[in-house]
Amino acid sequence: MRRLFRGLVPICRKEFLHIVRDPGTLFFALLIPILQLFLFGFAVDTNVRQIPTVVLDESQTQESRRLLESFAGSDVFKLSSYATSPEGMYEAIRSGKARAGIQIPFDYARRLQDGTTATVLVLVDGSDSSVAGQAISTATGVALQSSLVRVLPDGTMPIEVRPSVLYNPATRSANFFVPGLIAILLQVMTILLIALSLVRERERGTLEQLTMTPVAPLGLMVGKMIPYGVLAFGELCAILVVMRVVFLVPIHGNVLLLLALSVPFLLTVLGIGLVISTKAQTQAEAFQLSMGTILPSVFLSGYIFLIENMPLFFRGISQVIPATYYIQILRGIILRGAGIGELWVQALVLTLMGCAAILVAARMFVRQGAR
Amino acid sequence: MSETIIAADHLTIRFGPVTAVNDVSFEVAKGEIFGFLGPNGSGKTTIIKALCGLLTPSEGTGRILGMDIRKDAAEIRRHVGYMSQKFGLYEDLTVAENLAFYAGVYGLEGERAAERTRDVQKLTGIAPYMKRRAGQLSGGWKQRLALACAIIHSPEVVFLDEPTAGIDPVARRALWDLLFQLSGQGVTFFVTTHYMDEAERCGRVGYIYLSKLIAIGTVAELQRLPEANPAGTSRIQIDTPNPAQILDTVRAMAGVREATIFGRSIHALVDTDQLEALRAKLPGARVETIEPSLEDVFVTLTYQIMGAAK
Numbered sequence: 001m002r003r004l005f006r007g008l009v010p011i012c013r014k015e016f017l018h019i020v021r022d023p024g025t026l027f028f029a030l031l032i033p034i035l036q037l038f039l040f041g042f043a044v045d046t047n048v049r050q051i052p053t054v055v056l057d058e059s060q061t062q063e064s065r066r067l068l069e070s071f072a073g074s075d076v077f078k079l080s081s082y083a084t085s086p087e088g089m090y091e092a093i094r095s096g097k098a099r100a101g102i103q104i105p106f107d108y109a110r111r112l113q114d115g116t117t118a119t120v121l122v123l124v125d126g127s128d129s130s131v132a133g134q135a136i137s138t139a140t141g142v143a144l145q146s147s148l149v150r151v152l153p154d155g156t157m158p159i160e161v162r163p164s165v166l167y168n169p170a171t172r173s174a175n176f177f178v179p180g181l182i183a184i185l186l187q188v189m190t191i192l193l194i195a196l197s198l199v200r201e202r203e204r205g206t207l208e209q210l211t212m213t214p215v216a217p218l219g220l221m222v223g224k225m226i227p228y229g230v231l232a233f234g235e236l237c238a239i240l241v242v243m244r245v246v247f248l249v250p251i252h253g254n255v256l257l258l259l260a261l262s263v264p265f266l267l268t269v270l271g272i273g274l275v276i277s278t279k280a281q282t283q284a285e286a287f288q289l290s291m292g293t294i295l296p297s298v299f300l301s302g303y304i305f306l307i308e309n310m311p312l313f314f315r316g317i318s319q320v321i322p323a324t325y326y327i328q329i330l331r332g333i334i335l336r337g338a339g340i341g342e343l344w345v346q347a348l349v350l351t352l353m354g355c356a357a358i359l360v361a362a363r364m365f366v367r368q369g370a371r
Numbered sequence: 372m373s374e375t376i377i378a379a380d381h382l383t384i385r386f387g388p389v390t391a392v393n394d395v396s397f398e399v400a401k402g403e404i405f406g407f408l409g410p411n412g413s414g415k416t417t418i419i420k421a422l423c424g425l426l427t428p429s430e431g432t433g434r435i436l437g438m439d440i441r442k443d444a445a446e447i448r449r450h451v452g453y454m455s456q457k458f459g460l461y462e463d464l465t466v467a468e469n470l471a472f473y474a475g476v477y478g479l480e481g482e483r484a485a486e487r488t489r490d491v492q493k494l495t496g497i498a499p500y501m502k503r504r505a506g507q508l509s510g511g512w513k514q515r516l517a518l519a520c521a522i523i524h525s526p527e528v529v530f531l532d533e534p535t536a537g538i539d540p541v542a543r544r545a546l547w548d549l550l551f552q553l554s555g556q557g558v559t560f561f562v563t564t565h566y567m568d569e570a571e572r573c574g575r576v577g578y579i580y581l582s583k584l585i586a587i588g589t590v591a592e593l594q595r596l597p598e599a600n601p602a603g604t605s606r607i608q609i610d611t612p613n614p615a616q617i618l619d620t621v622r623a624m625a626g627v628r629e630a631t632i633f634g635r636s637i638h639a640l641v642d643t644d645q646l647e648a649l650r651a652k653l654p655g656a657r658v659e660t661i662e663p664s665l666e667d668v669f670v671t672l673t674y675q676i677m678g679a680a681k
Contacts, residue, residue: 003445010475014461014468021463209459212423212530213476214448 007215011223015197019227029193030235033185037239040181041247045173048134050078054098056089057082061109067120070146071102076138089123099125100135112150167252167335174247179330180303182239183265183323187297190232190266191273192290194224198277199286217362225270225358232266233259243334252337258330261343264350265326271357272322278364297323325350374401376528376559377422381431384417391417393582394431399561399575401527404554406573407563408669414582415563416455419530422561423451436527449477452526456533458517462506466497466516469505470523477524491519494549511542518549522558529553531562535569547572567666578669585672590665598675599668604628605646606663609637611656624649629674638667 071077083089092098101123111118122139126132168175201207243249280286301323325346332338377399384392392414399405420426424444433440435447474484492498495515535543577587614637621630626645650658
């Protein structure tokens with residue numbers, strides 16, 4: 001056992017010295033994720049509200065004005081400009097001034113009175129799918145409700161849906177996105193720091209020197225993981241504080257459990273960083289490879305898109321991405337107050353992935369230490 | 372000869388289709404300083420790696436201190452020191468921290484580590500710089516620190532891979548003085564180098580070219596090698612006021628096999644029967660026969676192999 005990890009303690013001690021000797025790197029490593037958290041945390045809002053809408057009211061009646069009021073009252077549409085012709089309306093959408101258009105024809109009021117179907121044209125800019133979807137469903141809802149109000153004699157609805165959103169009652173985007181963002185930020189920082197640290201040794205020739213000493217590959221790997229793991233853990237705590245204090249995202253579950261279940265994830269990303277460092281010959285290469293892990297982790301981990309909606313192939317890929325499991329852990333504990341009973345599978349998978357990554361890195365290191 | 376410390380036995384190492392080391396055998400005795408010469412890429416570093424157990428030989432084997440390089444790699448590395456031209460120092464750590472790190476890596480603890488640190492400090496004279504960052508040391512001091520780190524665990528064998536590349540002559544000589552001092556204490560050295568003058572300081576020298584060990588022996592033995600002094604030829608030195616002007620003339624003369632400028636004279640290998648004719652063609656120049664230098668020997672051997680390859 002001792003022999004397997006030979007050299008761990010001196011490597012670990014030396015690595016802490018490197019970190020302390022280079023306060024610039026330390027500062028940026030810790031500060032940049034926090035800055036990004038602010039940036040993304042404030043910028044990302046997936047709730048569609050106040051879509052700028054151009055209106056062409058050819059009817060100019062009490063009825064048409066009442067309909068427009070119901071559109072404006074939905075909070076989804078913001079009647080921002082008025083057109084005088086259909087061409088003007090199209091132009092406003094094409095130029096991007098408006099993302100939706102409502103055209104009420106001149107015979108709108110007359111048809112309502114006659115009892116024939118009055119048509120209202122709603123144009124939606126489809127270039128942003130979430131905006132389009134929200135606009136269409138809201139417009140349909142507005143039309144349905146206005147129709148019912150006209151048809152029903154006393155104006156009371158037979159059925160009323162009262163949606164109640166669990167765990168994130170205000171459907172605030174921050175609550176949903178910030179926990180996922182933690183996984184991405186931690187991953188980028190950790191992979192990059194540890195990969196660079198090993199590749200730097202390769203570039204400077206100290207790695208060659210180490211291979212000539214009795215240091216065991218696992219001693220080297222784990223000796224490097226401990227300092228950067230501690231650093232990442234500190235960063236995690238800082239991020240959680242910012243999330244709680246600045247973005248007011250409540251943590252419904254046990255914070256200690258959250259911290260404990262973060263350890264297997266850190267183990268995994270540190271392991272990935274080590275695998276990258278055995279592949280990369282230069283720091284630039286290590287940087288590129290580290291950056292290459294970001295996109296899959298953002299798009300295929302369920303951070304942005306629902307895994308359930310992905311084609312089978314990508315669903316399969318998402319299952320081998322560590323961030324997938326950690327995001328489930330983060331959201332589970334922070335948003336739903338989940339406990340170990342619900343999350344042990346994720347924790348186990350991450351632990352296994354982490355151990356596998358370290359062993360792979362150690363093996364690759366042995367094989368090419370040779371060269 | 373005394374106890375054999377390093378032994379390579381028909382060592383062959385291939386990387387895929389490339390043969391980096393081809394059937395190399397030699398032995399180094401206790402306390403010897405063995406010089407290993409050869410151009411870049413000739414396989415010098417690969418042999419060191421194989422002897423330290425980092426590479427498994429494709430064929431053949433080797434022994435360090437009686438241990439098999441195929442089986443006892445981990446144990447070998449505890450008894451072997453290594454210093455490369457890159458020095459392997461952490462420039463952001465102080466001299467003391469570098470020494471402490473390597474002491475730790477070699478498993479020295481407590482009083483033993485302190486004692487060895489004092490020893491290498493005394494030997495290398497680095498004590499006044501203990502608190503300085505390694506990156507701020509001059510090349511010569513870096514080199515001494517690297518040597519101090521490489522011998523902190525009192526290894527019986529030390530491999531030096533081009534230890535003096537890019538170091539000024541004073542620092543080079545200081546390093547060699549240290550090596551002789553240690554070799555007097557029974558430490559065995561395996562030194563690779565490009566420098567002929569350094570090779571001449573070594574007790575014995577091996578010359579590797581195109582992955583093959585083509586000559587091995589003491590400097591005197593190598594100078595008398597029949598391959599370096601082909602029958603019927605003489606090695607001569609031509610002293611002339613302006614050797615550069617007549618070099619091409621000399622090269623074009625009948626019987627001249629090689630000619631090169633050496634300081635203010637020309638060294639040439641000529642057919643002995645043409646010697647008088649040559650002397651007659653160079654009035655005003657002093658022509659005398661000499662012993663080949665180590666460089667002459669290696670150049671001649673290299674040309675022969677290149678000729679054979681064609």
